[in-house]
Amino acid sequence: MKKVVLIIASLSISCAAFAQEKYVTAARTALTKSNDLEEAKQDIDKAMAGPAMQENPKALLTKGEIYVGLMGVEKYKATNPYREGAQALIKLAEIKPDYEKEETDMFLLMSAGLYYNEAVTKYGNKSDSGRYTASAELFRNVLRIRDLNGGKRFEKFAGIQRLDTAVAKTKMYLAFCSYFTGKYAEAIPMLTAAKDNPITKSTYIYEDLIDAYEKQKDMDKELATIQEARTAYPDDHGLRNDELNYYMITGKQDELVKKLEVEASKDPNNAEMQFNIGIVYNGLANPKTGKKPDNRAELMTKAEGAYLNALKIAPENPDYNYNLGGFYNNKAKEINDQMNAITGTSASEQKKYDDLKVKRDELFEKALPYVEKAYNSYDAKAGTLKAAEKNAYSSCIQVLMQIYSIQNKMDKVDVLKKKLNAIK
Helix, strand or coil, rough: CCCHHHHHHHHHHHHHHHHHHHHHHHHHHHHHHHCCHHHHHHHHHHHHHHHCCCCCCCHHHHHHHHHHHHCHHHHHHHCCCCHHHHHHHHHHHHHHCCCCHHHHHHHHHHHHHHHHHHHHHHHHHCCCCCCHHHHHHHHHHHHHHHHHHHHHCCCCCCHHHHHHHHHHHHHHHHHHEEEEEEEEHHHHHHHHHHHCCCCCCCCHHHHHHHHHHHHHHHHHHHHHHHHHHHCCCCCCHHHHHHHHHHHHCCCHHHHHHHHHHHHHHHHCCHHHHHHHHHHHHHHCCCCCCCCCCCCCHHHHHHHHHHHHHHHHCCCHHHHHHHHHHHHHHHHHHHHHHHHHHCCCCHHHHHHHHHHHHHEEEEEEHHHHHHHHHHHHHHCCCHHCCCHHHHHHHHHHHHHHHHHHCCCCCCHHHHHHHHHHHHHH
């Protein structure tokens, strides 16, 4: 009796497999003879509904072709049916690598292209808070296809520029996804590979790698990367600022200023170099913590001279104008603090107060044209300012409001107050 039951069960399974095989054949017929993707989908879905066809090469290839093809049907396109088709093709390549290899490879490469395009679109969707995680998963599928069969499946395509570029950019995007989600340890080796690849090597790869090392507190590798980047892109402003930032953070401003002075002597018409020298001298003169240096007056004079040199070369630059104006404004505020510290009413104290007021007002007057020039530059393009420019614009307004208040020009203060509120 048991044997009869087993025989009946075996016959049932065979009949089911036969029925599903018929659906596979019907799907291929609809696909190849009439190009009826709708009918082909219905048939292959019936075929794949049971376990018998889950590892059937013909069924997997048929499903892959149909579901990739559905990307051309408007009704299905938005649901990205290619993904399900790609997974069937990947499974086929893993369980039977040589089955209809030429045809399978063609659809696998199409799938890789579709994964890549969707990933790039998701990556660029700034309104999606989960864009980096979602796009990373799609990019990984591009590499999964590339790495099929131990990475040997597509060896004959090696050296084709279009494919090499797609793979290199996929790895680059994956590096960015890790970097922008704060996975710096994971991002560093991928960013390193991206900057070493001539296809993706760029200044922004270096900038992210430098920042990742800084976040990981690996200052030695950060410096080595900065030096390598500066050699590769000696005129890039962003990398120059990264170098400046490194020396400031590590307290090596003396070393940096010597380096900048040497570079400035080689390029005397480089306004940004002079500007950076001014920033460093100003930073040395006004440390954020600890007491001010004994040679502060000398450092302040050098900072002022460097800012003036930058403006001689580029007089319209709003950043240079604002920083020099801010330099004088800060000196005026220091004197204002000294004035506020005088609490007595004696004649000598009143004279001291009056003398300080003259110096303070002179410095505010000195600051005013530079800050106004910077303000006017930003105000002229207020509607198109980038984030960093908006911050500078806001700072200009606040400094001007302070100076105008002291000068009792309240009509101007009121105008600027409205401008400031509009920015916020």
